[in-house]
Amino acid sequence: MIIDIHTHHFLGRETLKSPEPVEPLMRLAKQAGVTRMNLLGNLFRTGKIRPPARDLKAINTLTMRQVRAYPDFFTGFCYLNPVLDGRFLIDEIDRCVADGNLTGLKFEIDLNCRDPRLDPLLDRARELDIPVLHHSWHNIDLCTQPYKSDPPDIADLAARHPQVTIIMPHLAGVGVRGVLDVLPHPNVLIDTSGGLSVAGLIEYAVDRLGPGRLLYGSDVNGRDFSCQIGRVLGAQVSAKVKEQILWRNAARVLKLGITE
Amino acid sequence: MIDVNVSLGRWPFQRFLFDAARPLARHLKSCGIRKALVASTESVLYPDPDVYDEACFEQIREVPGLLPVKTVNPVLATWRTSLCDFADRYELKAIRLYPSYHRYGLDDPIVNELVKTAIKLKLPVMVAVRVEDERQQYSLMQVPGVPLAAIAKFAAAHPRARVVALNGYFHEIVAVKERRNLYFDIAFAELTDTLRALTEYMPARQLLFGSQTPFLTTKAAAMKVELANISQGNCERIAEGNAVSLFRLDR
Numbered sequence: 001m002i003i004d005i006h007t008h009h010f011l012g013r014e015t016l017k018s019p020e021p022v023e024p025l026m027r028l029a030k031q032a033g034v035t036r037m038n039l040l041g042n043l044f045r046t047g048k049i050r051p052p053a054r055d056l057k058a059i060n061t062l063t064m065r066q067v068r069a070y071p072d073f074f075t076g077f078c079y080l081n082p083v084l085d086g087r088f089l090i091d092e093i094d095r096c097v098a099d100g101n102l103t104g105l106k107f108e109i110d111l112n113c114r115d116p117r118l119d120p121l122l123d124r125a126r127e128l129d130i131p132v133l134h135h136s137w138h139n140i141d142l143c144t145q146p147y148k149s150d151p152p153d154i155a156d157l158a159a160r161h162p163q164v165t166i167i168m169p170h171l172a173g174v175g176v177r178g179v180l181d182v183l184p185h186p187n188v189l190i191d192t193s194g195g196l197s198v199a200g201l202i203e204y205a206v207d208r209l210g211p212g213r214l215l216y217g218s219d220v221n222g223r224d225f226s227c228q229i230g231r232v233l234g235a236q237v238s239a240k241v242k243e244q245i246l247w248r249n250a251a252r253v254l255k256l257g258i259t260e
Numbered sequence: 261m262i263d264v265n266v267s268l269g270r271w272p273f274q275r276f277l278f279d280a281a282r283p284l285a286r287h288l289k290s291c292g293i294r295k296a297l298v299a300s301t302e303s304v305l306y307p308d309p310d311v312y313d314e315a316c317f318e319q320i321r322e323v324p325g326l327l328p329v330k331t332v333n334p335v336l337a338t339w340r341t342s343l344c345d346f347a348d349r350y351e352l353k354a355i356r357l358y359p360s361y362h363r364y365g366l367d368d369p370i371v372n373e374l375v376k377t378a379i380k381l382k383l384p385v386m387v388a389v390r391v392e393d394e395r396q397q398y399s400l401m402q403v404p405g406v407p408l409a410a411i412a413k414f415a416a417a418h419p420r421a422r423v424v425a426l427n428g429y430f431h432e433i434v435a436v437k438e439r440r441n442l443y444f445d446i447a448f449a450e451l452t453d454t455l456r457a458l459t460e461y462m463p464a465r466q467l468l469f470g471s472q473t474p475f476l477t478t479k480a481a482a483m484k485v486e487l488a489n490i491s492q493g494n495c496e497r498i499a500e501g502n503a504v505s506l507f508r509l510d511r
């Protein structure tokens with residue numbers, strides 16, 4: 001069993017109305033042994049960060065449609081741009097999660113997560129008891145950026161919302177420093193997606209965080225299931241730990257009720 | 261499989277899990293790799309590559325399946341005598357260049373001399389586009405990648421040489437138009453369904469299996485081949501066949 005916590009079904013701008021079929025990507029996933037994919041939305045469909053409300057809704061509507069079409073294969077998260085109107089964002093969470101079929105929130109690089117505009121959205125996640133996946137990467141200039149969130153920013157968000165499960169993606173992007181940044185926050189998990197399959201990082205993260213805080217993710221499209229799964233299968237950790245990373249931890253976070 | 265992109269040794273910015281020849285060979289074998297072209301990791305940064313090359317080649321001499329690749333820095337006064345001496349003492353399979361770490365251009369006249377020597381010694385010339393992803397480099401040691409266009413120009417200027425670009429990204433590799441005597445390894449290349457996508461841009465005869473072990477996870481590269489949606493013939497070419505003929509290896 002493999003659950004891919006971090007996937008996108010990217011489409012061109014003009015194809016959103018008649019979207020490219022998701023089935024070829026599903027086929028590739030299944031060929032690689034993936035049993036479930038968590039869709040985070042077709043981000044950047046407008047080619048820009050900070051999409052307006054209309055585009056955001058279209059992205060989430062498509063994710064909901066894909067989950068509805070293959071409920072045994074897809075789960076999905078509701079993508080939010082936190083600079084939009086706060087009332088609209090709460091309504092969008094309710095449309096997609098409370099009244100829809102999405103089971104988590106996704107934030108990208110629209111606003112640094114130290115910004116208080118995220119707080120009511122995380123509060124709503126706590127009320128709905130859903131996880132949040134927030135983009136992160138260790139940027140070389142090491143200072144807080146207005147849009148992008150580095151691991152210390154994620155740690156700040158995690159400290160403000162200790163009861164919300166936060167998935168920090170891109171293990172290779174956040175690196176050793178990123179692992180240390182979130183170490184004191186047990187509500188933060190890291191996904192293995194992003195960047196190259198840098199050797200030794202999964203081993204390091206398991207050693208520091210324990211095996212319960214890592215999730216397999218590929219960040220397809222653009223990434224390849226084969227090597228993204230290979231970086232987990234090739235890690236020098238026990239078969240039991242690989243199983244936790246490949247699906248057990250995700251099944252817990254997504255509340256799939258799968259134990260075997 | 262035959263892995264054309266393996267290193268042995270230590271690197272200051274990463275903790276390797278395999279830094280001795282025997283465990284390395286065992287690990288490669290467990291990933292389905294029966295032969296590997298191995299260069300010394302320390303020779304990238306230490307000023308005289310001969311020192312660590314020798315230590316590396318003495319280690320792998322005892323281990324079947326690990327084949328030596330000499331790191332050459334043409335900026336050094338001694339590169340020619342050193343290369344000829346190593347070619348006498350070891351069964352070198354290729355040379356590796358790191359133009360961005362050793363700070364010269366591939367169009368530098370000194371490189372012409374080096375290529376002539378490599379042709380005479382029948383050694384393919386490997387050019388490391390990069391060693392690490394630029395976004396993950398140590399913040400005080402930012403080393404830019406070598407533009408693939410410069411490597412393509414270099415290969416075109418030396419039609420009798422066989423040139424291998426290591427660690428190029430997918431988008432860089434597929435942008436190269438002129439590539440008659442130019443080959444690419446797949447260690448850094450990734451796109452959804454990587455090998456099918458690559459072979460849509462170029463013939464499989466120009467692609468080589470490389471994992472960049474121990475920097476990257478060996479199994480990640482191996483699975484690109486294991487799950488490739490390409491013909492069995494092309495798969496065999498990339499996994500082994502191209503390397504056998506390019507580096508004159510025993511089957």
Ligand SMILES: [Zn+2]
Nearest residue numbers: 006008040219
């Ligand atoms: Zn992503």
